[in-house]
Amino acid sequence: MKCLQKVGKSSVLEALSGVQLPRAQNICTRCPLELRMKNIPFNQTEYATIRCEGIPEIKINKFSEIMKRITDCTVQLAGATNNVSSKPIYLTVYKKDIQADLTLIDLPGITRNPIDGQSKTIYKDIVELIEHYIKPQTAIVLHVIPSSVDFTTSESIQLAKKNDPHCERQLIAVSKIDKFDKGIGEKLQGIGPGSMALKLGCVAVLNRTQEEIDQNIPFDEMRRREQQFFRSNEAFEGVSEQYLGSGQLVKRLALIQQERIRSTLPSIIDELKKEIKSKKSELKQMPPSVTSEIDCWALYADLIKKYREIINARVYGVYDNDTQLKIETTDLSRTDARTQMSNDRFDERIAFQLYNRQKDCREKLHNSFTHFFSSEYQKRVLELLEENAGVALPNFPSFSIVERLYRAEQNKFRKPCEDLIESYTEYCKVVLIKILNEVFVEETSYKYLIIHKLTDIILRAIDESEERCSYDIKKMLETEQRVFTLNHYYMDAVNKIKQKYQEYNNSIKLNQHTKVPSTFMINDFVIDVSSLSNEQQAALDVQIAMTAYCHVVEKRIVDQVSQLCYYWLITRCALVLDSKLSSAFTSAVLFEWMREPIDQQQKRENLKRSIHAMEKALAMGQNA
Structure with a gap:
């Protein structure tokens, strides 16, 4: 001033x-x-x-x-x-x-x-x-x-x-x-x-x-x-x-x-980080608040155990009162309150939130496919059949046509899978750090030191799991380059459509003077089989094959990518984080941080207030 x-x-x-x-x-x-x-x-x-x-x-x-x-x-x-x-x-x-x-x-x-x-x-x-x-x-x-x-x-x-x-x-x-x-x-x-x-x-x-x-x-x-x-x-x-x-x-x-x-920013943030580091270094040199390494280690082990138990409960769908639906009858109806809670994509209901992300992936993948029974797609198939003339028997399309059409669809698989990995990773980082802060809720001289270190470990573990998950999913998508399935769904869908088509032809012969519906639905897609020429019948066979096979691929990819994300980010990461955190410090380091004689309390409180104020300012700057 x-x-x-x-x-x-x-x-x-x-x-x-x-x-x-x-x-x-x-x-x-x-x-x-x-x-x-x-x-x-x-x-x-x-x-x-x-x-x-x-x-x-x-x-x-x-x-x-x-x-x-x-x-x-x-x-x-x-x-x-x-x-x-x-x-x-x-x-x-x-x-x-x-x-x-x-x-x-x-x-x-x-x-x-x-x-x-x-x-x-x-x-x-x-x-x-x-x-x-x-x-x-x-x-x-x-x-x-x-x-x-x-x-x-x-x-x-x-x-x-x-x-x-x-x-x-x-x-x-x-x-x-x-x-x-x-x-x-x-x-x-x-x-x-x-x-x-x-x-x-x-x-x-x-x-x-x-x-x-x-x-x-x-x-x-x-x-x-x-x-x-x-x-x-x-x-x-x-x-x-x-x-x-x-x-x-x-x-x-x-x-x-x-x-x-x-x-x-960023100059203020850099200066704040230096000052925070300096203050925390000074705080670290003060005697911890416990009297022995045994007491120190027991306290730390209890905190890590609580962290593990909360994560396990949330993963397996056990939610305590704090994460249950809270209905304010004066302001919200029961349905409105439930909708509001469901829209919070970063709450601690891990099982529920992961399931929602898997459904999102399935929907994105499903919507990425072409509408195979559209007139535009039929024209494309007819063009390929014409190009194939002289290569295969009439009305008997070459397998290469299906491969060419499938290759155009295959390029659309990667984005929904990458979105699911990113969504899993972002959610895990937010919710696991959130739970960590809830476990270390008491204001202690060592809280920020430990949380800072453990946060680094957690984020590093998630990043490593994300990298491995991405690698496996990349390999999985590469295997989908081959057109192949033993899934009975494919032949069931094909046979049902052909059976409906045959029933339509038989109805035409039996009811020559009666109009017979030519449109029918099988497995969520609508088919019109009226007035098909020989070429159009051949094209219909290709359209049926593409539709049925892409449905198989969709189900296969959704299941596999969901399983891989869960395996790497939950089974191999979130559920075993406690083993990494338990070995993050030696008992000697913990003992040094946590011991605290009475005559040092005033100095510790002053340092803690200063660190808290600077970290609050740092957080405000980083979130701006």
């Missing part, structure tokens, strides 16, 4: 953090102050930490000491005069009433004319310092500008425009709002003279008066007074609440921070 001097910057920072910061007549902030605000549960004690170069981290139990500690760090870095330093001070505040975790960097205000004790190059030094922080595209610039000032002429705005000419990463905290001019409502919304229509907008903040500071009015009371000020003042009637109050400013900053993390 970068602001001008004497514009209520301290009040804005205090309103955001809930702690009192140093104030001075001339230049107040003489070093970059990295202020991190962390929300903590109500059962924990509030505190702060501060450090800088030359002063190791100090824990502050009384917030009233923060001003003195900041002053000490400032003197350490910038001296006792009024000079500035580019070296930062790191202040982290852990409070119960913080609305959102935020990180703000308070920079020195711009000073054009040096005063006693300041360098003659103070203006140049401050500008260079500010530009160093606002130049990165990841930086968001929060200007603190009094309500009565023309926003467009603000020096901080002009400086920020050099690195952000379109003002896409700037917003204004409008301070000293009690001294507003006419039209302040429109000005906050980027309308009218002196306003700026910033992409990130403006938020008005009510500063503490000197009397309120002297009386040490609590920040909770100040927020109440701020809300009352905006509600009771006619100038703000009709102005959306998103433009009014320090609470809205915190929300705006938190939202911007989240969106900025998403938009600055």
Whole structure:
């Protein structure tokens, strides 16, 4: 955050953090102050930490000491005069009433004319310092500008425009709002003279008066007074609440921070990964939470056993209450609820979900075949019979014709099979990792380390099984190049059609003056045998053969590809994952991770919060 001097910057920072910061007549902030605000549960004690170069981290139990500690760090870095330093001070505040975790960097205000004790190059030094922080595209610039000032002429705005000419990463905290001019409502919304229509907008903040500071009015009371000020003042009637109050400013900053993390990938992700790795390495070096390797191994073995049992139950169709159909009678009918649950293709009902994917494959494969009894297909067959003239006896088609027609169909088999493999693999990855996270549900210091490692093992095992499955299915499809079957379905279908055709001819002879239906259905396909010439009868024989044989191939492929997917991804992978996971760590490694003496709990909790926050940010960035 970068602001001008004497514009209520301290009040804005205090309103955001809930702690009192140093104030001075001339230049107040003489070093970059990295202020991190962390929300903590109500059962924990509030505190702060501060450090800088030359002063190791100090824990502050009384917030009233923060001003003195900041002053000490400032003197350490910038001296006792009024000079500035580019070296930062790191202040982290852990409070119960913080609305959102935020990180703000308070920079020195711009000073054009040096005063006693300041360098003659103070203006140049401050500008260079500010530009160093606002130049990165990841930086968001929060200007603190009094309500009565023309926003467009603000020096901080002009400086920020050099690195952000379109003002896409700037917003204004409008301070000293009690001294507003006419039209302040429109000005906050980027309308009218002196306003700026910033992409990130403006938020008005009510500063503490000197009397309120002297009386040490609590920040909770100040927020109440701020809300009352905006509600009771006619100038703000009709102005959306998103433009009014320090609470809205915190929300705006938190939202911007989240969106900025998403938009600055992949550099932010890389930095987060490095920081997470560093924090996890530090966490790993802390003593685990158990007292012996035997206890450690027993706990881990129980977790892996639970994981195995859940997977086995889901594979064999045993679902607990959490995965059963939940019907909300007030909102959904019984049928609607069941339909909604069935549409969740990634729930834990493994047997049910795999069966649905197999049905999808069967449908795709079935729909991929040509309509063999269409007039267009008959024309194609007649063309091939004509080409075959002189090769075989009349009305006795060559086997090569069937092979040529079948080859055109065979090219369509691969896509449905590949889709089934991909669907199986994607589902297994999602559901097996989901179950793993449910098993390791307790928040422990070792949870993320172990899950991270086990996730790698699970995904690698699934990828290996997918590769082997794909290889076997490729070989299986290669065997389908040969036209061959001993399946009785083929001859049954052929004989039934010919029998129907013979019955039709006999009916014609017996009922010469009566119209006899020439269309009939056998095994899901409709056939019209009326007025067939000799050539068309020969073509019909080929069409019958193609239809019957492709139905055989369809059933054969669906069964085989389903069996192979199940064998490699379930039987040889999901159902035996526990053996891989059980050998993932040595007892010594587990013992090192899980042991945890009482005097290390506070440090562990701090690290865990930091890791959790960064992993949450990383997940948000990766899912954006």
